[in-house]
Amino acid sequence: MNLSTPIEKIPRIGPIYQKRLKKLGIKTLRDLFFHFPHRYDDFSNIIPIAKVQLGQTCCVQGRILEIKNTRTWRKRMFLTQAIIEDDTAAIKAVWFNQPYLINTLMQGDYVCLAGKVVLGDDGLYLSNPAYEKIKKEKDLSPGLTHTGRLVPVYPETEGLSSRWLRYILKPLLAKFKNKIKDPIPESIRKKYNLMEIGKALWQIHFPDSKALAKKAQERFSFEDLFLIQLLVLKERQKLAKQRAVPIPINIELIKEFVESLPFKLTGAQKRCAWQILKDIQKPRPMNRLLEGDVGSGKTVVATIAALNTAKAGYQVAFMAPTEILAKQHFQEIGKFLKKFKLNIGLLTGKTDRFISKKLGEQIEISRKKLLEKTEKGEIDILIGTHALIQEKVKFKNLALVILDEQHRFGVEQRAKLISTKKQKEMKAIPHLLSMTATPIPRTLALSIYGDLDLSLLDEMPKGRKKIITKIVSPANRQKAYSFIRKQVKKGRQVFVICPRIEPQNQELEETSSRLTKKKRAILSWAEVKAVKEEYEKLSKEIFPDLKVGMLHGKMSSKEKEKIMNDFKNKKIDILVSTSVVEVGVDVPDATVMMIEGAERFGLAQLHQFRGRVGRSKYQSFCFLFTDSPAKKTHQRLKALVESEDGFALSEKDLEIRGPGNLIGTRQWGIPDLAMSALTDIFLVEKTKKAAKEIIEQDPELKNYPLLRKKIESFRERIHLE
Ligand code: ADP
Ligand code: MG
Numbered sequence: 001m002n003l004s005t006p007i008e009k010i011p012r013i014g015p016i017y018q019k020r021l022k023k024l025g026i027k028t029l030r031d032l033f034f035h036f037p038h039r040y041d042d043f044s045n046i047i048p049i050a051k052v053q054l055g056q057t058c059c060v061q062g063r064i065l066e067i068k069n070t071r072t073w074r075k076r077m078f079l080t081q082a083i084i085e086d087d088t089a090a091i092k093a094v095w096f097n098q099p100y101l102i103n104t105l106m107q108g109d110y111v112c113l114a115g116k117v118v119l120g121d122d123g124l125y126l127s128n129p130a131y132e133k134i135k136k137e138k139d140l141s142p143g144l145t146h147t148g149r150l151v152p153v154y155p156e157t158e159g160l161s162s163r164w165l166r167y168i169l170k171p172l173l174a175k176f177k178n179k180i181k182d183p184i185p186e187s188i189r190k191k192y193n194l195m196e197i198g199k200a201l202w203q204i205h206f207p208d209s210k211a212l213a214k215k216a217q218e219r220f221s222f223e224d225l226f227l228i229q230l231l232v233l234k235e236r237q238k239l240a241k242q243r244a245v246p247i248p249i250n251i252e253l254i255k256e257f258v259e260s261l262p263f264k265l266t267g268a269q270k271r272c273a274w275q276i277l278k279d280i281q282k283p284r285p286m287n288r289l290l291e292g293d294v295g296s297g298k299t300v301v302a303t304i305a306a307l308n309t310a311k312a313g314y315q316v317a318f319m320a321p322t323e324i325l326a327k328q329h330f331q332e333i334g335k336f337l338k339k340f341k342l343n344i345g346l347l348t349g350k351t352d353r354f355i356s357k358k359l360g361e362q363i364e365i366s367r368k369k370l371l372e373k374t375e376k377g378e379i380d381i382l383i384g385t386h387a388l389i390q391e392k393v394k395f396k397n398l399a400l401v402i403l404d405e406q407h408r409f410g411v412e413q414r415a416k417l418i419s420t421k422k423q424k425e426m427k428a429i430p431h432l433l434s435m436t437a438t439p440i441p442r443t444l445a446l447s448i449y450g451d452l453d454l455s456l457l458d459e460m461p462k463g464r465k466k467i468i469t470k471i472v473s474p475a476n477r478q479k480a481y482s483f484i485r486k487q488v489k490k491g492r493q494v495f496v497i498c499p500r501i502e503p504q505n506q507e508l509e510e511t512s513s514r515l516t517k518k519k520r521a522i523l524s525w526a527e528v529k530a531v532k533e534e535y536e537k538l539s540k541e542i543f544p545d546l547k548v549g550m551l552h553g554k555m556s557s558k559e560k561e562k563i564m565n566d567f568k569n570k571k572i573d574i575l576v577s578t579s580v581v582e583v584g585v586d587v588p589d590a591t592v593m594m595i596e597g598a599e600r601f602g603l604a605q606l607h608q609f610r611g612r613v614g615r616s617k618y619q620s621f622c623f624l625f626t627d628s629p630a631k632k633t634h635q636r637l638k639a640l641v642e643s644e645d646g647f648a649l650s651e652k653d654l655e656i657r658g659p660g661n662l663i664g665t666r667q668w669g670i671p672d673l674a675m676s677a678l679t680d681i682f683l684v685e686k687t688k689k690a691a692k693e694i695i696e697q698d699p700e701l702k703n704y705p706l707l708r709k710k711i712e713s714f715r716e717r718i719h720l721e
Contacts, residue, residue: 103424488573498578548573591614
């Protein structure tokens with residue numbers, strides 16, 4: 001047996017458990033070892049029974065005087081009751097619906113019990129305590145697994161308890177912990193005082209103290225960040241060997257463009273555009289992230305770079321995450337550049353393709369023609385979805401790639417876009433500009449891009465009205481509805497977001513990044529159902545006199561596009577949709593954003609929804625419907641009422657909900673542990689330094705094959721750029 005041994009070959013794991021483990025994404029022994037607890041129950045304080053107090057969580061050891069099953073007739077529930085005695089006193093323990101316990105725990109056995117002390121009719125008792133048989137009256141920590149120590153609690157799935165995981169893990173880990181090779185070189189480990197991998201694995205699962213658990217965790221955070229940093233350095237190394245076409249800045253042209261705009265650029269827009277222009281002027285490929293809140297005006301900034309590139313005689317590819325957004329960009333960029341007489345193509349998955357000709361008109365064109373024109377260099381700017389990186393699309397002289405809300409795009413992918421002989425001879429790859437509205441924690445963005453490659457649009461265009469945000473409790477629902485009706489009568493439009501459908505239980509949610517495809521499909525069907533129900537309710541009961549439409553992920557892209565167009569053209573007043581529907585869609589007359597089940601979303605995500613309204617001169621509103629009476633919910637939502645800053649809200653999310661729920665983490669594929677570690681600037685700096693040391697001394701990592709392998713598998717999981 002080794003770390004790659006599949007779980008099927010591990011003794012004591014039967015077929016049922018194999019299936020359940022796979023649900024958590026655990027396929028090998030390694031996966032099992034790296035399935036870390038998300039918290040610990042502190043049962044380390046073993047006390048004499050006489051000292052037990054009401055309300056306390058405690059651990060006692062003693063002999064079972066008596067154990068029996070009874071049944072409550074009212075609730076038809078099994079109760080297992082036992083009396084435990086040590087040399088100071090006796091106490092009762094009660095378990096619910098675990099009648100089989102009497103087959104394990106017998107009269108006369110010594111046990112260790114840990115749990116909450118509550119008050120019953122006949123005195124104090126331990127309610128549903130964790131239990132573990134011991135050999136003699138007293139047994140202390142190292143030998144204990146489920147009680148009498150810091151006990152690991154794992155993110156669970158149905159039928160896979162932490163108890164079972166501990167039972168399986170402990171002997172395996174004991175056997176393997178000294179045989180696991182450490183990917184972190186010893187020199188680095190010594191210098192940064194990191195726990196060795198075997199010890200760290202043991203201490204993260206079965207810690208001897210909280211301090212050691214923390215130290216183990218730190219080691220794995222260090223490892224993840226160290227790998228990220230190495231990956232970044234390797235990627236930079238690769239990039240540094242590449243060349244790109246230098247695009248001279250055409251000041252007159254840029255001036256003319258800026259003057260032609262119907263608005264004044266913000267200071268931030270000017271600064272970012274300048275940073276980009278300076279970058280693409282160099283013969284080295286740009287790798288820049290343009291980060292700005294929803295509505296901060298990223299498209300114009302990108303358009304400046306595109307215009308400058310196209311007028312210098314090179315092609316630009318512009319990729320959006322969805323067809324609707326690609327089309328919107330096509331329209332908007334076409335409008336911005338009308339005066340500048342460029343050929344702009346739109347290429348999407350299945351729908352029609354248009355081309356805006358020299359005349360400035362949109363013309364339908366066949367896919368074949370569009371591809372031909374692109375290859376001949378007659379298309380200056382080609383806009384589309386992922387379809388653009390298909391190999392069928394050949395460019396004549398592509399020099400700039402712009403990505404909107406997509407992250408997976410490495411040097412290899414860029415190189416793929418270069419297909420013509422001339423370009424290959426030049427050995428030049430395109431410059432890359434990524435844009436995102438996802439508020440990535442600063443430390444993460446900086447460690448991946450470095451200060452030089454990050455452009456922040458941290459200023460909103462002037463004259464935007466603040467969106468009035470209100471929390472709507474059930475009592476005020478009708479009032480909100482009649483307000484919405486009045487808005488529609490004034491010619492405004494409404495977005496309705498349906499509640500997010502969550503996995504069955506909380507634990508599942510914590511591992512939701514690892515949800516199986518099937519589970520995800522079921523969830524997305526559930527979301528479709530929610531949309532249909534909301535649609536029925538609104539169109540039949542609440543607003544029978546208004547035009548209600550719906551949009552969800554199971555529609556074909558043609559259907560989606562039609563609905564979106566109908567909404568834009570005001571054939572629909574109220575559009576009901578799932579949370580997954582496009583972020584950046586621009587509908588100027590939409591002034592109301594109504595979110596059902598608001599408590600189920602993260603603040604940053606709610607903020608992104610809110611960003612879909614408020615794009616016109618009219619006052620806009622965001623209604624957060626919640627049926628949850630919890631005070632905590634209201635406090636959290638209040639942050640949204642009070643703040644308009646996406647970054648501040650995402651930091652608040654991080655604080656309240658933890659890194660697993662931060663939007664964008666799934667997109668980036670960053671492991672949770674690394675994500676939380678990224679808030680630790682010192683650790684980020686340390687790992688940066690460590691990675692640099694290793695790379696400087698051994699650029700190809702020839703002496704560290706394990707590390708090299710790790711980075712490769714990490715590269716597959718994580719998406720940089
Ligand atoms: P995002 O950053 O979310 O992609 P967009 O680029 O879609 O934002 O811009 C949102 C809207 O604001 C667009 O209608 C755009 O034309 C407009 N806009 C962009 N910059 C400015 C500005 N400086 N002043 C006023 N409106 C602007
Ligand atoms: Mg946008």
